[in-house]
Amino acid sequence: xxxxxxxxxxxxxxxxxxxxxxxxxxxxxxxxxxxxxxxxxxxxxxxxxxxxxxxxxxxxxxxxxxxxxxxxxxxxxxxxxxxxxxxxxxxxxxxxxxxxxxxxxxxxxxxxxxxxxxxxxxxxxxxxxxxxxxxxxxxxxxxxxxxxxxxxxxxxxxxxxxxx
Numbered sequence: 389x390x391x392x393x394x395x396x397x398x399x400x401x402x403x404x405x406x407x408x409x410x411x412x413x414x415x416x417x418x419x420x421x422x423x424x425x426x427x428x429x430x431x432x433x434x435x436x437x438x439x440x441x442x443x444x445x446x447x448x449x450x451x452x453x454x455x456x457x458x459x460x461x462x463x464x465x466x467x468x469x470x471x472x473x474x475x476x477x478x479x480x481x482x483x484x485x486x487x488x489x490x491x492x493x494x495x496x497x498x499x500x501x502x503x504x505x506x507x508x509x510x511x512x513x514x515x516x517x518x519x520x521x522x523x524x525x526x527x528x529x530x531x532x533x534x535x536x537x538x539x540x541x542x543x544x545x546x547x548x549x550x551x552x
Contacts, residue, residue, distance in 0.1 A: 443463055
């Protein structure tokens with residue numbers, strides 16, 4: 389028998405399995421609610437609307453507020469593979485080209501991987517609070533267009549047995 393803590397209980401989340409679970413192409417808001425459990429961004433946004441580091445270990449910004457450098461936390465995807473700057477760069481570029489996130493990147497000139505493994509973002513105009521826009525889901529670079537790409541979030545997507 390389970391106690392009141394919920395330990396040992398299986399949780400089921402409602403979503404539409406026939407609709408996209410890709411954070412860059414999904415337009416279904418019911419499915420998008422699940423994304424915060426599957427994917428993490430460089431930052432999250434706290435209750436005070438401040439950027440809070442997630443996959444970003446530390447960052448620096450140029451004096452003109454146009455160039456940002458982000459060092460990454462050690463993290464793994466749900467398959468156990470290590471998060472790399474290449475994954476972050478590919479994910480942010482995919483988000484920049486997506487209908488859902490494109491507006492956040494309208495002033496982004498370039499997104500590149502630095503020699504030291506950091507992620508470099510150069511803006512066309514100064515923006516002091518740019519990190520608040522980087523709560524964009526990061527997925528494994530090889531799965532950018534997958535129906536259910538791997539993420540670094542605390543949960544992973546698993547097909548339910550239809551016979552249960």
